[in-house]
Amino acid sequence: MTRHIRHAAVFCALLLVALLVNAARVQVLHADAYDSNPANRRDTIARYQQPRGDILVDGRPVTGSRDTGEHLRYERTYPLGPLYAPVTGFASQEYGTTQLEHTEDRLLSGVAPVLAPLPLWNEFTRSRNAGGDVVTTIDPAAQRAAYEGLRSRKGAVAAVEPSTGRILALVSVPSYDPALLSGNGATARDAWARLNADPDRPMLNRAVQRTYPPGSTFKVVTAAAALDAGVVKDLDERTDSPDPYTLPGTRTRLVNGAKGCADATVREAFVLSCNTVFAKLGVATGVDRMRETAESFGFNDGDVRIPFRVAGSTFDTSVDRAQLALSSIGQYNTRATPLQMAMVAAAVAGGGQVREPYLVERTTRAGGGTVSTAGSRPVRRAMFPATAIRMRELMRGVVEDGTGKKAAIPGAVVGGKTGTAQHGLGNSGTPYAWFISWAQGGEDMEAKVAVAVVVEDAANRRTISGGGTAAPIARAVMEAVLKP
Template sequence: MSRYIRHAAAFCVLLLGALLVNTAWLQVLQGPSYGGNPANRRPTIARYEQPRGQILVGGRAVTGSRDTGEQLRYERTYTDGPLYAPVTGFVSQRYGTTFLEHAEDRVLAGTDPMLAGFPLWNDFTRARNPGGNVVTTLDPAAQRAAFQGLGTRKGAVVAIEPTTGRILAMASTPSYDPGELSGNGPAVAAAWARLNDDPEKPMLNRAVRQTYPPGSTFKVVTAAAALDAGLVTDLDAPTDSPDPYRLPGTRTSLANEAEGCENASLRYAFEWSCNTVFAKLAVDVGVDRMREAARGFGFNDEGLRIPFSVAPSTFDTHVDRAQLALSSIGQYNTRATPLQMAMVAAAVANDGQVRAPYLVERTTRRGGGLVSAAGSRPPRQVMRPQTAVRLRELMCDVVADGTGHNAAIPGATVGGKTGTAQHGVGNSGTPYAWFVSWAQGRDDMDARVAVAVVVEDASARRGDISGGGTAAPIAKAVMQAVLRSRPAG
């Protein structure tokens, strides 16, 4: 009898061993293929079975979660959705994630291992941690001032804290409500189709994903290169600059909108945006030095993330002298995002140093425990400190006596540069209006904010420099909002 029992026991052990081997084979070897199978809904169900973490602005959550009671239980909700859409992006059960919702998805969804107190135990039990929170660098007053300043016009605003690189505002218009895309029903599909078919592209973040010809605002970079190269030593000395200026090697002449530009000083040329002076300066500087100056400010950087990716701003390095002249006044192939031009203004305000811009101050567990912090970012010296001092002087003149007077703030030091970017066939399109600026309060040790504004559909007469009339008041409102708020830290 015992022999049969031994045989039965051995057979049971064999079956158990086969079961364990099969289980291990399924989980270890076949697990990835099953997990990635589109028919497997368990990961999707698990993803939405608990509330998502929050994105915070000024200590207040601008996101939430709604319990639908359905299989995909929790849907994302947004407070002031259109205001913060260029920053938060969306979470859609049907169309995925964008912007911060995408870049910080593991923290917000609770899948980041840093959220777990005992990671190995979580791996063993397959438990999901509560979603963590993402604390942004945004100043809510500055963000609202930027969004309201743009109003119904198409454009973008970026504000940066020059000494740290913290992004204080990032607005893009027209905008949309990301909550319309949260679920997976017919209404979501209809909203997706409507938003994608809209010729105004409301889901495009123009602040970081759209590049524009920067027009005369790029003259800040050209002036920095000329001053660093020693081509200009006296801001008030005449320059050898004819008006009009024949582009080297061509029969094309470059003219000015302003008067008095022939042999104008750098101060006058900067204040009244004389194209001929800056085009000739750039040719004298040379393509190599201009390329290095632009690269130092951040042009041609394809790896910038804030933490989501940014479209690279470009300065064409394969140009002849005529093309270099046009590139250096913000035309030809020169393209820039509003974020890039805010970095240019910030470098001037910060003694010639550029800080890498960032949008996330820290991430935390649901209870508030720190997961990660932005940390210190080393600066990049892009011009001599003395050059930055001279550029601040020039930019202050633009606001005090020149085309940027609409950005003046009583009791504060403000520097700026207007710009008009031509586009369309034969430059027939309505010019894009640019304004870049920085501001320092009366009691501040350093400049508190640097701003770039672009308005695509600026209404201006062809002879006007529309940046001063259209974009400068928006920049002023943003700078005032920052100066009224308590400094960070």
């Protein structure tokens, strides 16, 4: 009898060893395969079993969570959806995440290791931390002013604080309601199909994901390059600039939209936005110095993140002299996002320095404890301080005496530059209206805001202009920031 018990015990021990070996095999060798198997819904169920952390603007949440009582319990809500969609993006049970919802997903969903009270605590307790919150740099008044200014038009606005790089507004119109995509049922699928089929592309964040020819707003870069290179020494000296100007090596004649550009001074040409003067100035400065200055402003940098990726703005360096002339007035292959052009204006306002833009001020735990902060941001020199002083003069002239008068704010110092950018086959498309600017309150020691506005559409080609269409929107944003 004892022998049979001993055999049974050995057999049971072998079964136990086999069970342990198999468990180890599954957990060590095949864990990744089981985790990634579409049939394994444990992580998905756990992910939506608790409310998601919030994205905050001025201390108030612009996101929320709704208890559906379903298997995937909590859905994302967006009380002011279209207004903040370019900032938040969406968090969908069906289609994943975008924008801040994507880059900050681990913190918002509670799986970021930094949220755990102790290392490996959740591994032992099988628990999940409450989602953390993301505090943005957005100024709600500036965001709303930009959104309402663009409401009936297609375009984008970006506004930054020159002294820090904080993004104060990020607006793209037409927009969409991210809440329509939050669930996983027919409503979300229908909304997804409709939004993707819309030719106006409402889910495209035009402020950071689309580049445009910047037109005459790029003359800020060209003027800075020419001043830094010593090609221009006196803003009030007459230039040898014919009107029209024949592009080098071609028979193509470049003309102006304003009168009085022949041999105009740089100051006059900037106020009048003379294409001929700045095209010739770009050629005289040369492609190397133009490239150096453009890149110091942020062009040709394909790795800008705020924290989500910003499309790279480009200044083509493989150009002949005729192409360089067109590039120097923001045409040919020169392309820029609205955020990039806001950085150009900010560099002028900030004494020639460019601060890296950022959208997240800090992240916190659900209880309010700080997880991370933006900290000090990298700074690079876009132009000499003396050049920045002269560029401020030029941009003030545009608002006080030129095409940007509609951006003027009583009691404030405002500088700007208008632009009307041609595009399409044979320049057949409705021109884009641009305005970039900065503003300093009467009692402020430095500029408080730099703005870039681009408007894509108008009833016809003759009703769109940087000064008439985009400048009033920029003014509203700047007033919102300066208002005490």
